[in-house]
Amino acid sequence: MALFGSLFCRIVLGLVIAFLFMPILIVLTVSFSSSAVFAFPPPGFSLRWYASLGNADSMLQAVWLSSQIAALSTAISLVLGTLCAIAITRGMIPGAKAVATFMASPLMLPGLVLGIAFLQAARDFGLRDTYTTLLIAHVVITMPFIMRTVLASLSLFDFAMVDAARMLGRSYPAALWTVLVPNILPGFVSGGLFAFIASFDNYPVSIFLVDVRTKTLPIQLLNQVEMSPDPTVAAISALLILGTIVALIVCDRLVGLKRMASI
Amino acid sequence: MSQHATAMPPATEMHQEPSYLAVSNVTKRFGAATVLDSLSLSVGRAEFVSLLGPSGCGKTTLLRLIAGLLAPDQGAIEVGGRDLTRVAAHKRNIGVVFQNYALFPHLTVAENIAYGLRAKGVPKAEQAKKVGDALGLVRMEAFADRAVTALSGGQQQRIAVARAVVVEPSLLLLDEPFSALDRKLRETMQIELRHILRNLGITSIFVTHDQDEALVMSDRIAVMNEGRIEHLGTPSEVYARPKSLYTMEFVGQSSRMGGVVKGSSEGLVEIDTPFGLVRAPGHFMSGSRVIVGVRPEAIAAGEGPAGEYNTVRGTVAEVIYFGSRTLLHFQTAQDGDRLHVELNRLPDQVAPGSAMTLRWRIDDSRVFPAPTETGR
Ligand SMILES: Nc1ncnc2c1ncn2[C@@H]1O[C@H](COP(=O)(O)OP(=O)(O)OP(=O)(O)O)[C@@H](O)[C@H]1O
Ligand SMILES: [Mg+2]
Numbered sequence: 001m002a003l004f005g006s007l008f009c010r011i012v013l014g015l016v017i018a019f020l021f022m023p024i025l026i027v028l029t030v031s032f033s034s035s036a037v038f039a040f041p042p043p044g045f046s047l048r049w050y051a052s053l054g055n056a057d058s059m060l061q062a063v064w065l066s067s068q069i070a071a072l073s074t075a076i077s078l079v080l081g082t083l084c085a086i087a088i089t090r091g092m093i094p095g096a097k098a099v100a101t102f103m104a105s106p107l108m109l110p111g112l113v114l115g116i117a118f119l120q121a122a123r124d125f126g127l128r129d130t131y132t133t134l135l136i137a138h139v140v141i142t143m144p145f146i147m148r149t150v151l152a153s154l155s156l157f158d159f160a161m162v163d164a165a166r167m168l169g170r171s172y173p174a175a176l177w178t179v180l181v182p183n184i185l186p187g188f189v190s191g192g193l194f195a196f197i198a199s200f201d202n203y204p205v206s207i208f209l210v211d212v213r214t215k216t217l218p219i220q221l222l223n224q225v226e227m228s229p230d231p232t233v234a235a236i237s238a239l240l241i242l243g244t245i246v247a248l249i250v251c252d253r254l255v256g257l258k259r260m261a262s263i
Numbered sequence: 264m265s266q267h268a269t270a271m272p273p274a275t276e277m278h279q280e281p282s283y284l285a286v287s288n289v290t291k292r293f294g295a296a297t298v299l300d301s302l303s304l305s306v307g308r309a310e311f312v313s314l315l316g317p318s319g320c321g322k323t324t325l326l327r328l329i330a331g332l333l334a335p336d337q338g339a340i341e342v343g344g345r346d347l348t349r350v351a352a353h354k355r356n357i358g359v360v361f362q363n364y365a366l367f368p369h370l371t372v373a374e375n376i377a378y379g380l381r382a383k384g385v386p387k388a389e390q391a392k393k394v395g396d397a398l399g400l401v402r403m404e405a406f407a408d409r410a411v412t413a414l415s416g417g418q419q420q421r422i423a424v425a426r427a428v429v430v431e432p433s434l435l436l437l438d439e440p441f442s443a444l445d446r447k448l449r450e451t452m453q454i455e456l457r458h459i460l461r462n463l464g465i466t467s468i469f470v471t472h473d474q475d476e477a478l479v480m481s482d483r484i485a486v487m488n489e490g491r492i493e494h495l496g497t498p499s500e501v502y503a504r505p506k507s508l509y510t511m512e513f514v515g516q517s518s519r520m521g522g523v524v525k526g527s528s529e530g531l532v533e534i535d536t537p538f539g540l541v542r543a544p545g546h547f548m549s550g551s552r553v554i555v556g557v558r559p560e561a562i563a564a565g566e567g568p569a570g571e572y573n574t575v576r577g578t579v580a581e582v583i584y585f586g587s588r589t590l591l592h593f594q595t596a597q598d599g600d601r602l603h604v605e606l607n608r609l610p611d612q613v614a615p616g617s618a619m620t621l622r623w624r625i626d627d628s629r630v631f632p633a634p635t636e637t638g639r
Pocket of ligand 2: 322323
């Protein structure tokens with residue numbers, strides 16, 4: 001009976017994993033297709049869609065823009081979010097709990113609502129620049145991910161270490177940098193990774209803020225699928241998967257995925 | 264306990280020295296709560312002073328104020344003649360050993376010790392030498408390249424001390440450094456730490472709520488209560504001649520009996536207690552309500568010459584046998600009274616219910632105003 005139960009569990013597990021991996025496998029396969037339409041299984045093998053990426057200017061621009069926005073918003077959220085998390089954990093501000101919940105709230109609102117709100121707010125403040133508007137919106141989108149992991153890391157961090165560093169001759173900022181940062185690095189890396197991904201593939205908020213010349217990758221991809229649904233999008237997706245794998249390997253080398261996952 | 268205390272160097276010399284650390288009228292409030300109330304403390308160079316008091320009396324707060332990790336609401340803090348009240352913590356050159364050591368887990372033992380040297384810009388070669396010396400001082404040479412997380416509590420403690428003293432601080436603050444160690448290790452470390460600090464000649468303030476620890480280690484003890492210093496004195500002064508009932512009861516065991524002053528002459532007061540008339544050195548008005556305190560080991564069995572001794576009779580309530588000594592609890596008739604007697608040899612046939620005659624020297628009796636009278 002126990003043997004049967006264990007076998008059953010294994011089969012279910014296998015099915016779930018297969019289900020999760022199926023889309024990735026399909027995209028990868030299609031990206032090497034020789035056909036000009038999105039056909040599965042592909043009629044033949046070719047690298048033409050990867051080669052065609054070189055000419056897909058608007059697509060590459062979108063990749064570049066999304067990377068910039070994701071990297072910058074993640075970096076800004078890391079700095080601001082960490083400082084804010086320190087203030088919350090150390091009880092430096094009144095209503096720390098409420099502030100923590102507020103900072104995490106964008107995660108609980110539908111993206112559409114946020115997008116409309118940002119559009120309206122940008123108009124009201126006279127903010128014309130699409131890039132800046134996008135960046136500010138993405139800081140708000142990424143903030144909850146940073147807050148969550150950094151707050152969790154800080155709850156395990158002994159702030160007496162910062163005091164010790166100060167008593168040994170480091171100013172408060174230098175003490176944070178040399179003692180707090182290295183010790184909560186796993187939190188930074190996993191929070192940063194989630195934040196980057198959240199920004200990179202955000203659609204519902206960005207759609208309200210982009211203009212014709214400034215389009216983020218998810219929006220450009222969807223446009224492309226609507227207009228000329230060829231496997232170029234599959235090739236881009238395959239490269240994104242590759243990029244994610246590389247990022248995970250780097251993170252693993254840096255802090256270990258186990259430590260990241262435990263936060 | 265008192266044996267250790269008398270082995271300490273005479274503290275009277277240190278009293279006369281100009282104070283090295285001067286805490287003057289420092290007040291600290293957290294919201295509505297006044298945690299330190301116009302507290303003053305002066306400590307001589309190379310002196311080892313313990314702050315002894317119950318949990319929540321403000322010991323850590325005082326230490327953090329001296330360190331500069333907190334700012335006082337009023338008052339001043341000087342070290343070596345320099346006013347530090349407005350100086351940032353990292354510029355004070357004060358070493359701290361924290362309760363849980365606060366070692367840096369991302370650095371090795373040697374890197375932990377070198378941290379302060381690096382912060383101060385000491386050249387690499389000199390750093391290595393100083394780290395080596397500091398490791399030698401705490402006998403941890405073999406552990407230089409270990410991770411601090413792989414050390415035992417006692418070893419971490421040593422590294423924390425090495426890290427704090429390697430930068431040659433002008434003052435060393437220790438906040439209950441032994442509280443995480445088991446009893447045996449704690450006793451070894453007390454003696455070792457005292458030895459190291461004495462050899463370095465470093466002025467140290469040591470926080471503890473363990474009275475034995477304070478008696479064993481200190482040149483002087485500051486007994487704290489609710490944000491004030493009740494008594495600052497050598498261990499033997501604090502133990503044998505406590506200035507307040509609070510100090511008497513907090514440091515060591517004590518017997519106490521309430522009574523009313525009948526009269527006084529030649530610096531002695533005569534007090535009417537439930538145990539009979541008792542005399543003690545002091546000055547009180549006739550009719551004042553007072554409490555007489557005596558150390559249990561100052562009380563002996565049997566009568567003594569009336570000129571020098573108080574003699575009372577009591578009925579044994581409980582016999583507690585410790586091997587080398589025996590503690591007798593006597594029956595009392597009045598709330599708050601306590602007659603405990605510590606004897607090295609138990610007289611024959613003492614059991615609960617037996618009546619005994621007890622004596623102690625008049626000089627060993629302390630009289631304090633009864634708490635209700637002072638409004639405490
Ligand atoms: N940051 C703070 N905010 C508010 N109250 C505080 C703060 N720090 C300390 N207190 C209060 O001040 C009082 C003294 O605290 P402190 O830590 O100095 O006590 P302590 O003598 O070191 O006690 P313990 O032996 O338990 O360590 C306590 O009542 C504590 O609640
Ligand atoms: Mg404390």
